Amino acid sequence: MPVTIAPPPNSFRNGPDERGRFGIFGGRFVAETLMPLILDLEAAYTAAKADPAFQAEMNSHLTHYVGRPSPLYYAERLTEHLRAQAAPGQGAKIFFKRDELNHTGSHKVNNVLGQIMLARRMGKPRIIAETGAGQHGVATATLCARFGLKCVVYMGAVDVARQAPNVFRMKMLGAEVVPVQSGTKTLKDAMNEALRDWVTNVADTFYCIGTVAGPHPYPAMVRDFQSIIGRETKQQMLEMEGRLPDSLVACIGGGSNAMGLFHPFLDDPEVAMYGVEAAGHGISSGLHAASLSGGKPGVLHGNRTYLLQDADGQIADAHSISAGLDYPGIGPEHAWLHEAGRVTYLSATDQEALDAFKQCSMLEGIIPALEPAHALAKVGELAPQKPQDHLLVVNLCGRGDKDIPQVAEILGTRL
């Protein structure tokens, strides 16, 4: 039975307002040339959201092409392992929401499917995207191949090197991959280039953004497409355990997998939520990607949110072992939930993520992507502090195949 999720008044799920604001965050700070496009997109999305035919077509592709629902899996060996380190009676029961099993290997496809269907509805034949880890690029290239659309993916040159398998996959799928040489040559720079492309090719191009960032309506639209993760989790946990989970844990780059898991639970006060940012070499080292722990509010990529900045307000370089978390900002809804105190934001270092990557592989036979390995690292700290009847769900939002060459190199293993 589907779970009803209509938001009550004063709900955390009512945002954003009509100007795209979550409190003081969000909005649409864009060049004049882009404004008509953004308004068109908002109108098209509002109409599609209310159209049962659009929803039915999307659900059909989610089932038959993406492979949803993804399982909610009891991670028994990890649970037992952490209980062995906990005080008597302590050690939460850990579940993985297995979005790494989706076609293309991560949660990114949930959102891309929605945006590509919207692009087709709007008659846009050319799709552009930015990508960090390459997962959003692969998902976009995949759906462009499936629907016969032209696809151009912008990717920082550093990420092109560290995510080589995904670059090859995108090319196999017929996409053009443009290495971006500006700035730190990572995700922020890829997004800058994609926005430049969009301004110059306004007539035929749809910009498919990969996370809950960018100008309104992207943060809310991407969140809505990703909320299938939380809706399924709610229903599956009710079926498996007869009640809601006690905690949800998810990694944060821009924050789309986390928003997707959290959003349907925001008005369930008994459900605690933890977002995990990338602490890189440690917050005090300055080499990290933790915008909430180490940043302050500013404007980037069309919205106001927490950003890593230098003393002059210039965007500071982010660092993470994980290309998908290597972004100096965070989606505006997270900035708002942070200030409202509804979600707790933690951070995990490169080394902690690497240790969790190995632990999950050895204990559960699941090689996670480096991104959710950050969430798993904090599960290793949170679970032993909770009682044994505490139900904890972590979003396993990507599989680790793409990270094998990088991790092998870090571990000094020749492939």
Ligand SMILES: Cc1ncc(COP(=O)(O)O)c(C=O)c1O
């Ligand atoms: C597997 C995986 N997880 C998480 C992320 C981070 O993105 P978000 O915070 O939008 O979920 C990425 C980004 O590339 C990714 O590939």
